Amino acid sequence: xxxxxxxxxxxxxxxxxxxxxxxxxxxxxxxxxxxxxxxxxxxxxxxxxxxxxxxxxxxxxxxxxxxxxxxxxxxxxxxxxxxxxxxxxxxxxxxxxxxxxxxxxxxxxxxxxxxxxxxxxxxxxxxxxxxxxxxxxxxxxxxxxxxxxxxxxxxxxxxxxxxxxxxxxxxxxxxxxxxxxxxxxxxxxxxxxxxxxxxxxxxxxxxxxxxxxxxxxxxxxxxxxxxxxxxxxxxxxxxxxxxxxxxxxxxxxxxxxxxxxxxxxxxxxxxxxxxxxxxxxxxxxxxxxxxxxxxxxxxxxxxxxxxxxxxxxxxxxxxxxxxxxxxxxxxxxxxxxxxxxxxxxxxxxxxxxxxxxxxxxxxxxxxxxxxxxxxxxx
Ligand SMILES: Cc1cc2nc3c(=O)[nH]c(=O)nc-3n(C[C@H](O)[C@H](O)[C@H](O)COP(=O)(O)O)c2cc1C
Numbered sequence: 001x002x003x004x005x006x007x008x009x010x011x012x013x014x015x016x017x018x019x020x021x022x023x024x025x026x027x028x029x030x031x032x033x034x035x036x037x038x039x040x041x042x043x044x045x046x047x048x049x050x051x052x053x054x055x056x057x058x059x060x061x062x063x064x065x066x067x068x069x070x071x072x073x074x075x076x077x078x079x080x081x082x083x084x085x086x087x088x089x090x091x092x093x094x095x096x097x098x099x100x101x102x103x104x105x106x107x108x109x110x111x112x113x114x115x116x117x118x119x120x121x122x123x124x125x126x127x128x129x130x131x132x133x134x135x136x137x138x139x140x141x142x143x144x145x146x147x148x149x150x151x152x153x154x155x156x157x158x159x160x161x162x163x164x165x166x167x168x169x170x171x172x173x174x175x176x177x178x179x180x181x182x183x184x185x186x187x188x189x190x191x192x193x194x195x196x197x198x199x200x201x202x203x204x205x206x207x208x209x210x211x212x213x214x215x216x217x218x219x220x221x222x223x224x225x226x227x228x229x230x231x232x233x234x235x236x237x238x239x240x241x242x243x244x245x246x247x248x249x250x251x252x253x254x255x256x257x258x259x260x261x262x263x264x265x266x267x268x269x270x271x272x273x274x275x276x277x278x279x280x281x282x283x284x285x286x287x288x289x290x291x292x293x294x295x296x297x298x299x300x301x302x303x304x305x306x307x308x309x310x311x312x313x314x315x316x317x318x319x320x321x322x323x324x325x326x327x328x329x330x331x332x333x334x335x336x337x338x339x340x341x342x343x344x345x346x347x348x349x350x351x352x353x354x355x356x357x358x359x360x361x362x363x364x365x366x367x368x369x370x371x372x373x374x375x376x377x378x
Contacts (some may be wrong), residue, residue: 001305001351002351003352005253009313010337014030014332014336015340016340017337018030021089022186022193023185024171024186025087025339026088027283028171031084031169032278033166033280033315036283037279038282038283041277041287042288042289045310051322051377053365054365059361059365061166062358067370073106074103074354078327078328079330080253080308081108084113085113085335085338087114087116088338089335089342090202093115094123096129098346100124107131108129108153111132111144113208114209118147125152129153129155129157131158131159134234135214141241156250156251156273159253161275163233164232166280177223180205208222239252244287249270250268251269251271251272252271252272261303265302272299272305274288274291274308275288275307276291292324292325300320304325304327306326312333314355314357317356318364318366322376324376333349336349337349
């Protein structure tokens with residue numbers, strides 16, 4: 001096996017991450033909104049997807065490749081955008097981008113990442129996509145899209161599902177706020193996790209490097225700037241402008257309402273990542289699996305459908321494909337891997353997914369991921 005068998009699953013990496021990094025960093029990634037029911041609903045929905053295996057077939061070799069927007073990726077799983085990624089492990093974003101390029105899977109960089117977008121594009125030039133939180137100021141929006149275009153990002157992902165900042169109770173209780181300040185809990189947690197603390201010291205405290213140039217001088221506080229940066233609800237007019245500015249694949253992330261998807265298709269959007277932001281925004285939101293199940297033929301036929309929120313195993317990726325998602329992303333899985341193993345965690349998670357996707361295809365009797373469809377559902 002091409003991974004460390006002491007941690008053979010994402011669930012094992014999660015357990016190790018919890019011990020290995022400070023609680024405020026772990027809770028930032030693991031936590032969700034309100035009672036965290038939506039996050040649980042995402043997982044439960046995967047457990048309900050049952051498939052009938054087919055035997056009397058030679059499955060010595062199966063293909064895990066998947067094509068998206070004219071490029072073949074080696075696996076149908078990618079890294080979605082995670083803001084403040086380097087807080088989970090120093091250098092996490094660059095480590096994941098490097099591993100994604102090497103393994104030929106997509107890596108989506110967040111607007112609120114802690115590594116410069118130009119550096120990520122250099123490292124992951126064939127597989128990097130850029131995620132946009134649509135800035136209130138049109139001039140800033142144009143400049144960021146222009147930077148993404150000039151640096152060579154292959155697709156633009158516009159996130160819809162954060163019209164307003166979330167109240168996440170774990171973050172509040174841990175005293176996690178902007179600018180990063182050294183409360184007694186944060187100092188204590190850093191002291192008892194010296195490898196994380198040393199790494200962060202050497203790497204520098206995580207900062208919103210891509211958007212800081214747009215802060216209005218020293219008088220504007222960081223918290224105020226970040227919470228006021230993006231539009232309170234992306235409008236169709238803005239989406240129209242973005243379509244004009246970006247001539248590559250344009251993807252909407254977080255669409256759960258059929259009419260939103262149809263309106264976006266009319267504006268020329270190429271694909272959707274069906275998502276509820278991993279249960280981090282609206283505890284009552286349907287699971288991404290439920291949204292996918294209910295998606296109309298019209299949307300499925302005209303756009304590329306991808307999914308995230310709750311994916312934790314290779315089998316989930318195959319289950320999602322049986323329901324109609326051509327590709328999946330898993331946010332927390334990759335970051336549990338970083339917390340558990342540092343930079344080696346990137347490859348560990350990719351190889352766990354590769355192994356589990358391959359075995360699931362063999363087990364159900366399907367020669368290629370791209371052939372998986374609803375006829376396997378029980
Ligand atoms: C800690 C954290 C930060 C996130 N930051 C962003 C972000 O900056 N932009 C974005 O579009 N989505 C963000 N997301 C949502 C992820 O891209 C993705 O939709 C979510 O993690 C999927 O759920 P999963 O973690 O259950 O796989 C974030 C998620 C987490 C857990």
